[in-house]
Amino acid sequence: MSINPPSQTSRKRVFLVDDHPLVRLGIGQLIDRQEDLIVCGEAEDARGALEGVGRLKPDAIVLDLTLKDSDGLEVVKNINAQYPAIPVLVLSIHPDSIYAALALRAGAKGYVMKSEPLANVVAAIRRVIAGGIHVS
Numbered sequence: 703m704s705i706n707p708p709s710q711t712s713r714k715r716v717f718l719v720d721d722h723p724l725v726r727l728g729i730g731q732l733i734d735r736q737e738d739l740i741v742c743g744e745a746e747d748a749r750g751a752l753e754g755v756g757r758l759k760p761d762a763i764v765l766d767l768t769l770k771d772s773d774g775l776e777v778v779k780n781i782n783a784q785y786p787a788i789p790v791l792v793l794s795i796h797p798d799s800i801y802a803a804l805a806l807r808a809g810a811k812g813y814v815m816k817s818e819p820l821a822n823v824v825a826a827i828r829r830v831i832a833g834g835i836h837v838s
Contacts, residue, residue, distance in 0.1 A: 712738075713736075713737070713738055713739055713740040714739050714740070714761040714828075715758070715760040715762075716733050716739055716741050716742065716760055716761065716763070716827060717741075717744065717745070717751075717754055717755055717758060717760035717763045717764070718730060718733075718741060718743070718744040718745070718764050719744070719746075719750075719751040719763060719765040719766060719777070720744075720764075720793075721746045721747065721766065721769050725766070725816075729793070729823070730744065732820055732824065733764075733827070736824060738828070739824070739827060739828075742758050743757075743758045743760070746769070746770060747769055747771045747772065748769060748772040748776070748777045748780070751763070751769075751781070752777075752780060752781065752784070755784075756784070756785070759785075760788060761831050762788065762789050762790075762791060762827055762830055763781060763788060763789070763790045763791065764791050764827060765777060765778065765781075765790055765791070765793065765810075767792055767794040767796055767801060767805070768796075774792065775804055775808045778792065778808040778809050778810050779808045782808065782809025782810075783809075786809075789810075789811035789830040789833075790809065790810045790830075791810065791811060791812040791813075791814065791826055791827055791830045791836065792812065792813045793815075793816055793823065794813070794814075794815065794816060795816050795817070798813055798815055798837065798838045801813065802838070806835070811830040811834070812835060812836035812837065813836070814826045815838045
């Protein structure tokens with residue numbers, strides 16, 4: 703008996719928001735290697751994030767707090783206000799001891815440091831998609 707891999711449509715769709723193309727590429731490759739996850743789009747700024755999320759309706763958003771044109775916490779608030787059913791996982795270099803609580807208050811469902819092992823990032827994405835909360 704063989705088990706078929708999940709089809710493209712059964713994979714949970716993740717939207718990436720980070721102002722560094724190299725970071726988006728690396729995280730995107732990590733996500734796309736998973737059998738149950740796939741990147742459906744990406745943006746480098748707040749405007750692109752809101753437009754992309756509105757158009758693509760992903761299952762989750764992975765968002766950096768430091769963006770070119772805006773404060774990532776404001777982006778989290780805006781996404782949460784417009785699309786409350788889509789969980790946001792903040793992926794940041796900023797210390798979680800300060801910023802995790804701010805991100806959760808803004809509406810994020812999780813906070814993970816960019817210094818975390820890659821497996822933890824993937825686990826955090828899965829947790830927020832499943833309706834849980836994740837903090838490094």
